[in-house]
Amino acid sequence: MRRGDRAHAPRTDVAADGRVDVTTDVMVDAVTVGTRAGALRDDAGAPSPSSGGAGAHAIVTSGLTKRFRGGQVAVDDVGLAVPRGAVYGFLGPNGSGKTTTIRMLLGLVAPTAGTWSLLGTPMPAGLARALPRVGAVVEGPAFYPYLSGEANLRRLDAAGPGADPRTARARIGAALERVGLTAAAGKRYRNYSLGMRQRLAIAAALLVPRELLVLDEPTNGLDPQGTREVRTLIRRIAEDGTTVFVSSHLLSEVEQMCTHVGVMRTGRLVAQGPIAALRASGGQPRLRVETPDAGTAAAVLSRAGLREVRAGDGEVTAVAGEEAPERLCALLVGEGVAVRGFGVVRPTLEEIFVGLTGEGFDVGA
Numbered sequence: 027m028r029r030g031d032r033a034h035a036p037r038t039d040v041a042a043d044g045r046v047d048v049t050t051d052v053m054v055d056a057v058t059v060g061t062r063a064g065a066l067r068d069d070a071g072a073p074s075p076s077s078g079g080a081g082a083h084a085i086v087t088s089g090l091t092k093r094f095r096g097g098q099v100a101v102d103d104v105g106l107a108v109p110r111g112a113v114y115g116f117l118g119p120n121g122s123g124k125t126t127t128i129r130m131l132l133g134l135v136a137p138t139a140g141t142w143s144l145l146g147t148p149m150p151a152g153l154a155r156a157l158p159r160v161g162a163v164v165e166g167p168a169f170y171p172y173l174s175g176e177a178n179l180r181r182l183d184a185a186g187p188g189a190d191p192r193t194a195r196a197r198i199g200a201a202l203e204r205v206g207l208t209a210a211a212g213k214r215y216r217n218y219s220l221g222m223r224q225r226l227a228i229a230a231a232l233l234v235p236r237e238l239l240v241l242d243e244p245t246n247g248l249d250p251q252g253t254r255e256v257r258t259l260i261r262r263i264a265e266d267g268t269t270v271f272v273s274s275h276l277l278s279e280v281e282q283m284c285t286h287v288g289v290m291r292t293g294r295l296v297a298q299g300p301i302a303a304l305r306a307s308g309g310q311p312r313l314r315v316e317t318p319d320a321g322t323a324a325a326v327l328s329r330a331g332l333r334e335v336r337a338g339d340g341e342v343t344a345v346a347g348e349e350a351p352e353r354l355c356a357l358l359v360g361e362g363v364a365v366r367g368f369g370v371v372r373p374t375l376e377e378i379f380v381g382l383t384g385e386g387f388d389v390g391a
């Protein structure tokens with residue numbers, strides 16, 4: 027990962043506060059961040075929507091923009107690159123433009139500017155060709171409360187394009203099985219928990235084989251149990267080879283189930299890349315010592331050659347470096363430091379985002 031490299035078609039903006047923001051159309055297997063310092067990425071070629079993203083990407087957008095009547099820019103120059111096989115977390119606070127982006131991707135609303143491709147097919151010309159390979163739960167299908175889950179799927183299946191009635195039973199059975207609702211197939215929809223309802227919606231999207239599944243906030247409003255169920259299901263679907271593009275306003279959730287992340291803030295994509303690369307970009311792990319003797323501990327660690335030693339109230343931190351933690355612990359104790367807690371901590375994704383973008387990450391806002 028190199029700081030300062032510029033991704034494909036870089037554009038430099040100077041904001042009113044003098045902040046220099048280098049953003050890019052798209053990125054590939056790397057982290058791209060709009061930061062004060064500039065873009066951050068690995069060296070890689072960039073996919074382009076017009077070439078269908080070179081086939082390696084399920085979604086590519088370039089300069090995707092939506093300005094609503096009245097002038098509000100909901101999505102501003104967004105360059106997504108979603109590799110095939112990824113579970114891509116589209117993260118951002120409420121109102122940051124996630125749903126509008128998803129609606130544009132699926133052809134539900136026309137972009138004001140920009141280009142995009144789905145499964146290697148330039149849009150919107152290829153919508154009819156690509157959409158049958160894309161499952162989506164955006165607004166949620168309308169289910170009848172008095173019908174069972176299975177009966178609801180039967181209705182949706184019959185209405186689906188090209189559904190062969192001879193294979194409907196097997197198709198519905200497989201979809202229910204896939205989302206873990208076989209045992210509850212005969213139960214009325216109105217008696218389903220919220221988690222079961224969400225899984226049924228996903229089953230409806232999977233009635234035919236899909237290469238890409240797009241889910242808009244699938245765990246919104248679910249209790250912890252329902253959230254776990256949906257998270258597990260998403261992982262399983264991805265293991266079967268389907269690319270999943272899932273929006274969320276919860277960083278912890280994205281961290282738990284996604285391989286890649288794109289972060290939206292006020293309509294702009296401010297960071298994007300594999301979670302592992304993003305984590306690695308956050309710097310080295312830090313040693314954290316809880317002690318009432320912070321001054322002494324800091325001196326001992328400095329003498330031991332540790333960098334960035336910081337003494338706070340009841341704790342000392344430093345870059346962990348090469349030294350074995352157990353040796354450092356023994357050293358501290360040997361110097362008479364009362365060690366109450368000792369560990370090596372990695373920066374959280376939230377801390378990394380703040381470090382990279384220079385802004386807080388208040389996704390709950």
Ligand SMILES: Nc1ncnc2c1ncn2[C@@H]1O[C@H](COP(=O)(O)OP(=O)(O)OP(=O)(O)O)[C@@H](O)[C@H]1O
Nearest residue numbers: 094095098100118119120121122123124125126127
């Ligand atoms: N049809 C519309 N007309 C005008 N403004 C709109 C319209 N749809 C969305 N917006 C505005 O665009 C911005 C982005 O909304 P969007 O729903 O895409 O965000 P989001 O990140 O999905 O948030 P949420 O999770 O709350 O839906 C918001 O300020 C919203 O009020």
